Amino acid sequence: MFRLGADQVPTHWYNILADLPVEVPAPRPAPRPAPPGNGREGPLRPQLPLSMYRPSVGTTRFIAIPEPVRAEYQRWRPTPLYRASRLEKALDTPAHLYFKYEGTSPSGSHKINTALAQAYYYGRSGVREMVTGTGAGQWGTALSMACHPYGMACTVFMVRSSHRQKPYRGTLMRLNGAEVIESPSDRTEVGRAALRADPGSPGSLGIANAEAIEYANAREGARFSIGSGENHVLMHQTVIGEEALLQMEAAGEFPDVVIAAMGAGSNFAGLAFPFYRAASSGSTGTRFLAVEPDACPKMTRGSYLMDHTDYSGVTPMVKMYTLGHTFMAYHIHAGGLRYHGAAPIVSAMYHHGLVEATSYGQTKVFESGAAFARAEGIVPAPESAHAVAAAIDEALRAREERSSRVVLFGLSGHGLLDLGAYESHLSGETVDVVPTDEEIQASLAPLIEAP
Amino acid sequence: MFRLGADQVPTHWYNILADLPVEVPAPRPAPRPAPPGNGREGPLRPQLPLSMYRPSVGTTRFIAIPEPVRAEYQRWRPTPLYRASRLEKALDTPAHLYFKYEGTSPSGSHKINTALAQAYYYGRSGVREMVTGTGAGQWGTALSMACHPYGMACTVFMVRSSHRQKPYRGTLMRLNGAEVIESPSDRTEVGRAALRADPGSPGSLGIANAEAIEYANAREGARFSIGSGENHVLMHQTVIGEEALLQMEAAGEFPDVVIAAMGAGSNFAGLAFPFYRAASSGSTGTRFLAVEPDACPKMTRGSYLMDHTDYSGVTPMVKMYTLGHTFMAYHIHAGGLRYHGAAPIVSAMYHHGLVEATSYGQTKVFESGAAFARAEGIVPAPESAHAVAAAIDEALRAREERSSRVVLFGLSGHGLLDLGAYESHLSGETVDVVPTDEEIQASLAPLIEAP
Structure with a gap:
């Protein structure tokens, strides 16, 4: 276990735009007027406080965390980073598995x-x-x-x-x-x-x-x-990765692969971006793997297009990997990963090969979550269990290839309010749901036809 | 927030028998043979490993925690001690409220x-x-x-x-x-x-x-x-109070009153005993308050008698405050406090006036738990909410009396698996259940008649 003192809660958020070698296309205003809002017609009022918004679209590398916010963070941060030694043993793998655990927060997740x-x-x-x-x-x-x-x-x-x-x-x-x-x-x-x-x-x-x-x-x-997707949200979450950098240093290792579940992207970005910066300055060959559910495969099966971030299409359009803003994902227990699009910054990085993506069905996800719980005594949220599934696959590959590697994955939250889902898994009632190509094309079609 | 490093996880458990000025009567063998156990007749086989049992009945003050156990503790211990500043503000009290939080453990409680x-x-x-x-x-x-x-x-x-x-x-x-x-x-x-x-x-x-x-x-x-009641269990839980001693020292205060919920007593003892030792060496006048539910008032309404720790009466009899081992407490959400007796050590201390006891109905308990959750962002387990209720009363008395005081209470676990109970509370469906004097006398009678 690698724990830090409260004085080591980061003083700054990290803005990856300062270091990104690829373009993140600018948003485009919504093409049609906002719908009637209980009588108030016209365009949306500005939604974001400028003091929060501006740094997230600029190129200043480090943004000072306001003291009152940092004081709140200190109520539970830094969060622990563990080596999953028992999971390693259970998997009989030469890989070193580390996880950064955000479930100790008051709300039970990184959010x-x-x-x-x-x-x-x-x-x-x-x-x-x-x-x-x-x-x-x-x-x-x-x-x-x-x-x-x-x-x-x-x-x-x-x-x-x-x-x-x-x-x-x-x-x-x-x-x-x-x-x-x-x-x-x-x-x-x-x-x-x-x-x-x-x-x-x-x-x-x-x-x-x-x-x-x-x-x-x-x-x-x-x-x-x-709660996710927008630049400022991704930036706020970088406290996770900044802490994890110090903790991996204390462990004397640097990850060969950083893995996190991918909803709209803030969980993934929060862990991965600081390591992207640290890896870029050396030649670590570190991979960054976003894990999405088979039921909502925006990166692995979606398209890189201008799309709305909301269903009704009142929000500005952003360029992102998307299944279309009208895409209705089948119900899965990992409700936090049912969002149709990937954050513009993560999308641009994926488009240019700076990050990788993979997807899993929920049967495998719950198997992995249960195996993790038994080994490490922490029940992962179904969302977080996606990262566990990918980490286990890395560990098994390492075993097959008889080669070690350092795997860092994000455990974004606990699953204590998801035990009903685990009960379904234990009872063998969990089913995999995957959209057909036709279903995906149907929600993407309007975006492709209308440029 | 008062956090300690993993190196400050206690190296020893505290055995209060070394410092207790009052007698804890010895157990008495069960008066009748064990019931048939699927064909195996005869007395119970020895249940406790001697290496665990012996120190808990001796008078050695500090018992070394085996290194593998301490290493396990270091996965999450030391647990945090917080000042409940927002609750103080909400109550407009001059009292200083501190709580030691055991809900960060893998199992979610001190157990x-x-x-x-x-x-x-x-x-x-x-x-x-x-x-x-x-x-x-x-x-x-x-x-x-x-x-x-x-x-x-x-x-x-x-x-x-x-x-x-x-x-x-x-x-x-x-x-x-x-x-x-x-x-x-x-x-x-x-x-x-x-x-x-x-x-x-x-x-x-x-x-x-x-x-x-x-x-x-x-x-x-x-x-x-x-999981509670026995000497060795109380002793294992003293890591809570040992850490809290250091944390209160870091806060620069010493509690005027230490409050904890009372099931069979290990939660109460774990927090209170180390403070009892520290208070005895000075003249702090510190009070120790055990909080039980109205539905199972073994200390406030029970009798100090030899009784069995289990329902069937196969266990040795111990002298304790009890409602009788056949007492059936009405259902309350705080299931962990429905045990009929109080630990022999805590009972002896109560009998000799070294600790105090009080009881609350569950309506008030959930009101207190909800107020705490809103203020501090942590949902207390219903058991722990009993301590919160008593702490709030102390705080309100301090306000009335316009006098400050330092209150330390144990928050033994989180209530994330008890949200159904809180939902009942929010819907106004929680009812108070209290045994009648006749009900209590009925289960006590056989113990009083047969000496």
Whole structure:
């Protein structure tokens, strides 16, 4: 176990744009006007506090973390980095497996790293209510916890399939004072339209975010906040990798491969980007592997296109690997990975071969998560178990090839609110769901036809 | 936040018998032979490895923690000690509130401190299967996690009411390789008798332990293990208080009152005993307050008598505050506090006025737990929320009396697997259940009549 003192909580976030040798195309304004927001017509009001937004699109390498945010981080950061010695033994592998564990945070995942930062910036700019969409509930939980210190209200649109599968996520958010609304809901035009189209819709993060945007736009003092994908979110998460750099140094090793689960990309970026910087300065040949679910394979089977980040298409278009903003992923337990697109920065890196991607079906993911739990005594969130699956495959390859390697993977959160999913796995009820090529082409077609 | 380095994990457990100015009466052998254990008649086989048992009944003050156990502790210990500044602010109190948080452990509570120690000692003495009873499931979870490193099987009899209320506790134990059996079960004579007497029995920790004893006694290489009450268990938990002593020193304060929830007593003892030692050497006037539920008020309404620690009466009798070993507590969410007796050491201290006790109804407990969660971002286990309730009362008294005081309370575990209980609270469905004097007298009568 490699632990750091509270004084070693990073003082700066890392902005990878300072070091990226490839272009990240600029966003393009939304081509059509925002839909009616409970009577308020016209374009979206500016959503992001400039003090938060500007550094995330500039090229300053290190951005000072505001002291109040860093003080919050110090409540539980630095998070531990462990060597998974028992998993290594169980796998009989010569590989060295390390994992950075974000599940010790108050919200149980990495999401609170950006939630606290956003609550700080929005609070300072006079915002009184934060509105958001959440998939598996990790982000909503984090935001509800972050709003409280700043006396802000918090409203969360939660994807219906996750809300029903994991009712206690809602309880946790309500305990933290948030209002939780199942999405699609009848509170917004977007939600009502989605329900008309499919009354049994399981929902999606795209729809939940579109509802949150419409809802926030119609309320005085309210702002929409997003938990992944955007540059600033990726940047806030780099505290993970900055700490892990110091911890791997203490372990006397540098990773040959860095692995993390890929929803919209902030978890992956948070761990990988600081190592990208450190690896670039040497010649370590380090690989960076993003792991997505078979059910939502935006990188491995999507296209690199201009697309909206939300379902209704009111957001500016960004160039990203996407399955199309109307893509409806089949229900999987890893609700946090059901997002249709990959963060523009990660997408550009993938496009230029700086990062790799792979995907797994959930049967294999839960097998890996359960094996990890038995060996290491920590139940991974289903999202995090994707990284575990890929790490185990690396370890098994090392065994086959009789060659050692250093594997670092991100364990982004615990799965204590996902034990129902593990129960399904233990009962053999977990099934793999994979979209057909036709399904993917159908949601991509409008984007390809209309340039 | 007061954090220590991994090198500051205690090297020794503290044995309070070295410093106790009062007598703890010796146990008395069970007055009747053990019941048939699947064909094996006769007295119980010795249950405790002597290397673990002996120091816990001697008067050596500090007992070295075996290095493999300490190495396990270092995976997550020292646990954090926080000042509950936001709760202080919310209560507008001049009191200083500190809490020692055991929820960061792999099992989510303090229980793993003794589980790992027991697995080590039992494993070394050749035991291949550990069998136990568990109330809320915290203990069963901890034992299942602790057995795995030593390659031991683990069988857990879980109190029926808790098993149904919190199915995911069972999932968690099964993920860790344990077999989980709902108690009363048809696997043992004790269980079958309990089911005959009341087919709808909610079960009790006394019955679950009696089943585990019978079951273990009938299986080769199996031993019964207990999660609280016994001297050695209390001793293993003193790592909590030893760390907290250092952390309070770092905070520059010494507690005027130390508060912890009281099941059988190991959580209370673990935090309080080291402070008892430190307070005795000065004249701090520190109070020690054990908090029990109204539904199971062994200290505040029970009697100081020789009684069995299990339901079936096969265990040696110990002198303790008890409601009688056949007492059936009404169902409350804090299943871990439904045990009928208080640890002999804690009982003796209470009898001689060295510690105090109080009790709370669960409505107030959940109100306190929810207030704590909102303020501090940590959902307390219902058991731990009893300590929170008492700490809040201390804080409110300080406000009324316009006098400061330093309050230290134990937050023994997180409530992430108890969100169903919090949901009931938020929905206003939580009710208070209190035994009548007649009910208590009925289970005590046989003990008082037969000397």
